[in-house]
Amino acid sequence: MILRGRFHTGLDTVVLFSKGHTEDKLRIIFDMCDNDRNGVIDKGELSEMLRSLVEIARTNNSLNDDQVTELIDGMFQSAGLEHKDALSYDDFKLMMREYRGDLIAIGLDCKGAKQNFLDTSTNVARMTSFHIDAVLLPSDVLKVTFYHPPNFKYLSGQQIRLSCTGVKPEEFHSFTLTSAPHENFLSCHIKAQGPWTWKLRNYFDPSNFNPKEMDPKIQLDGPFGGGNQDWYKFEVAVMVGGGIGVTPYASILNDLVFGTSTNRYSGVACKKVYFLWMPVAPPL
Ligand SMILES: Cc1cc2nc3c(=O)[nH]c(=O)nc-3n(C[C@H](O)[C@H](O)[C@H](O)COP(=O)(O)OP(=O)(O)OC[C@H]3O[C@@H](n4cnc5c(N)ncnc54)[C@H](O)[C@@H]3O)c2cc1C
Known part of the structure; x- marks a missing residue:
């Protein structure tokens, strides 16, 4: 019976995350963070939540202890709560309003979507x-x-x-x-x-x-932009940049060296790259 109850609570949670109102989702997140069920979230509990969100997002961009502390202190400060050590539910709602952008950045959008897409056909997002x-x-x-x-x-x-x-x-x-x-x-x-x-x-x-x-x-x-991804299709690629217009090649050449040296890319025809950069002469 208890298991059945938990199963339904779990189902309710999933349904709420896909369809529910922001208020309902915030309550669930608050309760999930409040590990000791004392009605407030302390900085340790908030830190655990942030770490698990980064893990859920399956990223190798792990945050170290200093970064988590800095992020949490910044969140308290931006919400005008720097004098507090723990968050009540009202404080939490205030903070989530302030920090929605950053929480999207680490994998959670309170509206239920993983990412704040501006255009779903191209994956263009605001973060x-x-x-x-x-x-x-x-x-x-x-x-x-x-x-x-x-x-x-x-x-x-x-x-x-x-x-x-x-x-x-x-x-x-x-x-x-x-x-x-x-x-x-x-x-x-x-x-x-x-x-x-x-x-x-x-x-x-x-x-x-x-x-x-x-x-x-x-x-x-x-x-x-398309990202000039054609280089890998040809045996010889010529890349030409002028002045600050060299910036795409900083990324592409780095990607090319990483991708080919680690066999990460299959089907790369490219054997030789000529890279020409014309720095703009400084004014006399
Ligand atoms: C797709 C793209 C990629 C870019 N990548 C880089 C980059 O990696 N590094 C970098 O330093 N700059 C880059 N720029 C240019 C950069 O966007 C502008 O230099 C910057 O917006 C200038 O703003 P400003 O207010 O300082 O000067 P402004 O007075 O607005 O412009 C200074 C000069 O830049 C030109 N400029 C301004 N906005 C644009 C624009 N949207 N498109 C083309 N020219 C513009 C102006 O005509 C003027 O000559 C890129 C521009 C585009 C369109």
Whole structure:
């Protein structure tokens, strides 16, 4: 009888996740997190939930202890709950509203879908990413590395549209991913050319940026574009990039070396690659 009851509770849970209202799903998630059933979720319980979500998403992007602590502290802070050590159900609802983007990024959408698709025919999704690392490079280029949401699948050479909460969060700009799909982070190389790209570079300039006080996040839409995947069909491939237009090849060449050296790709005809890069001359 007890087993039968549990079976039905389990079924109800599955049905609620596929059809139920957000409120019902939040209650279930809250109860699942509240391991000791004391009516509040402490930081340890929240940390367990985040870890299991990452596992469920079957990703190799595991979060280490510091990252989990940082993420949880950030979640408490963003919801204005930094003075608390545990969450009541109302606090939890508030936090989920604040952090829906990040929870999608680690594999859970409270509306029941795995991913917040903008276009299901192309798998284009909108996601939030965090743990941003930015390095200023020569020629006004900024390298931005950020967390790879496990549900975000892309091909080498594809682009995203990106915004940053620290710099006009409503404004999205196109950039090619310079990371390769097998890597557990995403990266873009962004050349400062106009108002937004200069603002981004100045924001992350170490003389202005204080990681302890500033906690920017990246919103990304994508992936877009075909990703120039034809290289593997031909014995000889010629890749030509000019200036910052070299970015797709950073990803493609990395993918090519990884894919062919690990026998990950079958049916690769490509035996030789000529790569030509024409760096733009600096102004006199
Ligand atoms: C598919 C795609 C991939 C891109 N990949 C990269 C990349 O990997 N790295 C990188 O540094 N830049 C890339 N860009 C260009 C980048 O999007 C622009 O430099 C950036 O949006 C400029 O914004 P801004 O406000 O700083 O300057 P703006 O004043 O808006 O523009 C500065 C210069 O960039 C040109 N520009 C602006 N927006 C676009 C656009 N959407 N398409 C084409 N040209 C534009 C303008 O005509 C102007 O010459 C890419 C653009 C596209 C369309």
